[in-house]
Amino acid sequence: MPNHRLRDAILRNGMTPLVVAEKIGVDSKTVERWITQDRTPYPRHRHAIAALVREDESYLWPNAVTPETASRIGQNEVVQLYSRRSSVPYDLWQRLINRAERRIDILAYAGLFLVEQDPKLMDTLRAKAAAGVKVTVFLGDPDKPAIERRSIEEGMPGVMAAKIRQVQQYYDRLKGSGAEVRYHETTLYNSIYRFDDEMLVNMHVLGLPAPHAPVMHLRKLSGGDLFGTYVDTLDRVRAASVLQWDDEVAA
Structure with a gap:
């Protein structure tokens, strides 16, 4: 199932998967997989993307951060x-x-x-x-x-x-x-x-x-x-x- 939240956030900020890939230093196909296949990026990439699109990491990837980790943070x-x-x-x-x-x-x-x-x-x-x-x-x-x-x-x-x-x-x-x-x-x-x-x-x-x-x-x-x-x-x-x-x- 596609990650519609991630797709919308990228578009809303006037960017494309290629632009995101260049900014965070990954291949554009990797970003496409994060969107179309709802793959979960590594933490360092999640942090970078969340900052780029000005959204909460927990909003873009609701299951990526456990409740215990969210509480500690x-x-x-x-x-x-x-x-x-x-x-x-x-x-x-x-x-x-x-x-x-x-x-x-x-x-x-x-x-x-x-x-x-x-x-x-x-x-x-x-x-x-x-x-x-x-x-x-x-x-x-x-x-x-x-x-x-x-x-x-x-x-x-x-x-x-x-x-x-x-x-x-x-x-x-x-x-x-x-x-x-x-x-x-x-x-x-x-x-x-x-x-x-x-x-x-x-x-x-x-x-x-x-x-x-x-x-x-x-x-x-x-x-x-x-x-x-x-x-x-x-x-x-x-x-x-x-x-x-x-x-x-x-x-």
């Missing part, structure tokens, strides 16, 4: 663990945002701290979107029960919805930029901030405000499964979220 995807979000250096947030070249995903209920610590954030995000970075901001829907439940759990009824409406005024400045702002009503177990192949995951703890909860700094590794776990969460929320405006109308 996943442990190395943890760059740093912070005991609370307030301990994450400001310059780390700034560096991750500024270096992003492909995508920025912000998944939170409000994430008001981001605009409070960086008054120029909206200008930066507009510039990123204009440069072709896919910028998506997921905010909690202030009218949904999940938001008020979160406020009650933190002992501050009504506060979370007020924060969302406050931060929405900032993100409204992204209209016409190509960036997306979407509402969700997910029960968030984590707030997730993705910048290309790096990510900050703010773990939520019952009754504890997010600034006082732990944060993991993750960096994607080929064959690992931890980073991908949180990407799956982003994809699920994206599928269930509602776009807040149509840029074609707003522009």
Whole structure:
């Protein structure tokens, strides 16, 4: 059975089997066999191809990496663990945002701290979107029960919805930029901030405000499964979220 994922990834990146073969130093017929006969390349070639086509190795060859190996690699995807979000250096947030070249995903209920610590954030995000970075901001829907439940759990009824409406005024400045702002009503177990192949995951703890909860700094590794776990969460929320405006109308 052909490896359609590999074929599509190669074509999507404007390459041919011959080009791939030249770049990684193998015969073009070998690449053809990887595609048409679903042969599994050696690890060094899998890593090289995954980097070329910007896909996860586990996506291109689902059976090539055992769960045990993926778990071990996943442990190395943890760059740093912070005991609370307030301990994450400001310059780390700034560096991750500024270096992003492909995508920025912000998944939170409000994430008001981001605009409070960086008054120029909206200008930066507009510039990123204009440069072709896919910028998506997921905010909690202030009218949904999940938001008020979160406020009650933190002992501050009504506060979370007020924060969302406050931060929405900032993100409204992204209209016409190509960036997306979407509402969700997910029960968030984590707030997730993705910048290309790096990510900050703010773990939520019952009754504890997010600034006082732990944060993991993750960096994607080929064959690992931890980073991908949180990407799956982003994809699920994206599928269930509602776009807040149509840029074609707003522009």
